[in-house]
Amino acid sequence: MNLADWQRPLAVAEIATGLGILLFWAAFFTIGLVPANAPPCYLAFEHSFPLPDGVLAAGLLAAGTLLRRGRAAGAALSLMCAGGLLFLGLIDVAFNLQNGMYTASLAGGLAVAAINLWCIVLGSALALAFVPTTRAQA
Numbered sequence: 001m002n003l004a005d006w007q008r009p010l011a012v013a014e015i016a017t018g019l020g021i022l023l024f025w026a027a028f029f030t031i032g033l034v035p036a037n038a039p040p041c042y043l044a045f046e047h048s049f050p051l052p053d054g055v056l057a058a059g060l061l062a063a064g065t066l067l068r069r070g071r072a073a074g075a076a077l078s079l080m081c082a083g084g085l086l087f088l089g090l091i092d093v094a095f096n097l098q099n100g101m102y103t104a105s106l107a108g109g110l111a112v113a114a115i116n117l118w119c120i121v122l123g124s125a126l127a128l129a130f131v132p133t134t135r136a137q138a
Contacts, residue, residue, distance in 0.1 A: 010129055011067035013122055014078065017085075018060030021053050037104040045095055049088075056084040075130045082126035089119030 027033055034042065059081045066074030093116050096102050102109040 007067055007129070010078070010122075010126060011064040011074070014060040014064030014067070014081065014126070017118070017122060018057040018064065021057040021060070025050055025053060035101070035104055035108050038101075039099045041099070052084070053088070056081060056088065059084065078126045079130040082123045082130070085119045085123030085126065089116050089123060092116045092119070 024033070028046070059077055063074050063077035063081050066077060068074075092112070096112055096116065101112055
């Protein structure tokens with residue numbers, strides 16, 4: 001499989017996002033990234049994500065690397081990661097809306113909105129880019 005020009009930025013975005021997820025959790029557990037006005041359920045909610053986020057990060061890093069190497073498995077893995085990103089983005093949007101996280105502070109609200117939007121946009125782009133095409137049979 002040759003890496004098409006349109007796949008290059010997606011591969012880079014996958015690798016960057018995988019690294020970003022890992023860096024977030026490293027910072028969360030070392031310096032603490034708890035918002036000042038976080039609801040009481042915030043830590044319980046966040047602590048449910050290291051394992052699935054770690055699996056997603058590994059998948060994104062592998063998918064991006066496989067795509068850059070021209071391996072067909074990169075497309076299939078990218079499609080799987082699309083679902084993970086969409087779920088992550090949407091569940092965070094739901095939590096943030098229900099708990100006032102977008103309006104707790106301007107900087108914090110903008111940051112979480114940008115992260116949520118990134119997950120939803122990249123997940124959608126990967127899904128659209130790598131969804132298998134079907135042919136109608138007569």
